[in-house]
Amino acid sequence: MKFELPKLEYSYDALEPHIDAETVEIHYAKHHQIYLNNFQAVVDKYPELADMTAEEILTNLEQINIDDADWIKLKNMGGGFVNHNIYWSNLGPNKEIDENLVQKINTEFGSLEKFKEQFTSLATTLFGSGWVWLVEEPNGKLNIYQLPNQDSPLTLGHKPILALDVWEHAYYIKYQNKRADYINAWWNTVTLI
Ligand SMILES: [Fe+2]
Structure with a gap:
């Protein structure tokens, strides 16, 4: 599976003054992107992971039997990718109360x-x-x-x-x-x- 960074539903400066534009840009375009790139690189090494979503990989992590160093990368980079997807989706300039x-x-x-x-x-x-x-x-x-x-x-x-x-x-x-x-x-x- 080719994973993609989810599009931000707001501009980098939309969370100002609470979270500044520079932080949002670096956090999203650099940190989040690097988790994604590194996660993709591990997934691409293993055909058995090719059809799984990132969420399925994290849910079934304990059952995935791959090289130890790659397993740690899968856990850390997959977590970094999905955790940030959730982080950005929770935030915005306007309330949408559940x-x-x-x-x-x-x-x-x-x-x-x-x-x-x-x-x-x-x-x-x-x-x-x-x-x-x-x-x-x-x-x-x-x-x-x-x-x-x-x-x-x-x-x-x-x-x-x-x-x-x-x-x-x-x-x-x-x-x-x-x-x-x-x-x-x-x-x-x-x-x-
Ligand atoms: Fe982060």
Whole structure:
């Protein structure tokens, strides 16, 4: 399969002033593109992967039996590709509230504010590089957690809903060491809640 970078549904400067245009451009056109290129290079080596979607590869990662170094690349680069697809799709200049999701969050976390507090706390305390996720588990329940590096909730059998990238490349140009400021600003660009 030939994978493609999903087209951004907004311009590089559309998330200003919360996420600056330079960061969006480098993050999308350089970082995201490189994950895709490296993922494609591994997939192209193995005919048994040729008909699988990126999501299928991550979901079935533990069953894929290839060279160890290539397997690590598949996990890291495939995760980097798909995680960023989700990241960009969650963001935009205009709200597109998912009322069903908001209702579910209210029921399971007590309120939207309590949910945001827990999610933000996980993001500010994540050590090193990684992501914070809102996922739906197979039993239908929502959950939030940290994952390191470019690990994917798909590999855990979970459906990703909301993804916050807290790698430094996601915020360092504008926010430097002030990760908490980036996280607070990021909430303003999330469209679905
Ligand atoms: Fe990133």
